[in-house]
Amino acid sequence: METLKIVKIGGNIIEDETSLNVFLELFSNVEGNKILVHGGGRRATSIASKLGIESKMVHGRRITDAETLEVITMVYGGLVNKNIVAKLQALNINAIGLTGADVNSITSKKRPVKDVDFGFVGDVTQVAHESINKLIQGGFTPVFCAITHDGAGQLLNTNADTIASQVAIGMSKLYETSIYYCFELNGVLEDFQDKNSVIKHIDTTRYKTLLEKGIIVDGMLPKLENCFHALHHGVHAINMGNTAMLTKTNDNFTKITL
Numbered sequence: 001m002e003t004l005k006i007v008k009i010g011g012n013i014i015e016d017e018t019s020l021n022v023f024l025e026l027f028s029n030v031e032g033n034k035i036l037v038h039g040g041g042r043r044a045t046s047i048a049s050k051l052g053i054e055s056k057m058v059h060g061r062r063i064t065d066a067e068t069l070e071v072i073t074m075v076y077g078g079l080v081n082k083n084i085v086a087k088l089q090a091l092n093i094n095a096i097g098l099t100g101a102d103v104n105s106i107t108s109k110k111r112p113v114k115d116v117d118f119g120f121v122g123d124v125t126q127v128a129h130e131s132i133n134k135l136i137q138g139g140f141t142p143v144f145c146a147i148t149h150d151g152a153g154q155l156l157n158t159n160a161d162t163i164a165s166q167v168a169i170g171m172s173k174l175y176e177t178s179i180y181y182c183f184e185l186n187g188v189l190e191d192f193q194d195k196n197s198v199i200k201h202i203d204t205t206r207y208k209t210l211l212e213k214g215i216i217v218d219g220m221l222p223k224l225e226n227c228f229h230a231l232h233h234g235v236h237a238i239n240m241g242n243t244a245m246l247t248k249t250n251d252n253f254t255k256i257t258l
């Protein structure tokens with residue numbers, strides 16, 4: 001089976017022009033089939049604030065009312081996505097920017113209201129692996145933002161880590177897939193005060209212990225949940241660390257296995 005790498009970058013890298021440029025240069029040198037997924041939560045929050053719109057996050061997810069949906073569509077689907085695509089073109093990568101509505105690539109269902117009403121937030125229901133594969137086979141590099149659609153004309157906001165894991169699960173019908181979650185730290189840290197205390201390997205048992213000890217908190221909670229979900233659904237390998245993990249010489253990052 002051919003391999004496919006799904007690389008995800010978060011808001012902290014996107015916010016820093018130098019970090020973004022370094023990342024994109026490394027990404028452009030990644031060999032073989034690849035897909036990029038980007039977030040941009042921090043940019044959405046700052047632009048919403050300039051427009052007088054307050055941002056509310058619950059359990060790591062943005063409460064997305066109609067006004068916020070407009071902002072995130074402009075920020076993720078426009079500003080961030082098109083800038084990244086243009087920068088990749090400058091690096092000779094024939095990138096194509098996509099929301100889940102484009103080529104009907106990612107369908108989702110509005111998250112049902114239980115204790116919290118998240119508004120226009122979508123949980124992924126289907127990834128059109130054949131259509132995405134046509135792009136890859138055509139020589140294009142798909143660049144997904146954190147927007148999906150319900151198939152009935154409604155765009156929905158979906159966490160970018162979830163997009164990466166769901167796209168990887170979908171594409172694993174055709175490829176041996178691996179995910180690279182790139183963020184500003186070297187990996188999952190044993191001691192948050194010590195940036196070098198990278199945990200090199202997390203398996204199911206270690207994951208439980210880290211949760212019990214309260215070492216995994218905040219944004220790392222949904223991130224690792226996504227990782228184990230993906231590994232249980234056909235994804236071959238998951239790595240988490242800073243952008244240097246895309247180079248062959250660096251092994252100071254976290255590898256996640258079942």
Ligand SMILES: Nc1ncnc2c1ncn2[C@@H]1O[C@H](COP(=O)(O)OP(=O)(O)O)[C@@H](O)[C@H]1O
Nearest residue numbers: 010011012183187188189215216217218219220
């Ligand atoms: N043990 C840990 N090691 C590393 N990061 C952790 C840990 N626990 C919580 N975190 C937090 O998780 C964050 C990464 O998740 P997230 O905010 O979703 O990042 P991004 O969206 O930029 O990828 C880190 O910035 C850090 O604040």
Ligand SMILES: CC(=O)N[C@@H](CCC(=O)OP(=O)(O)O)C(=O)O
Nearest residue numbers: 011039040041061062146159160
């Ligand atoms: C539903 C939901 O929470 N969506 C996220 C999508 C962006 C994202 O995930 O960005 P980062 O990767 O930079 O955090 C949000 O709007 O913040």
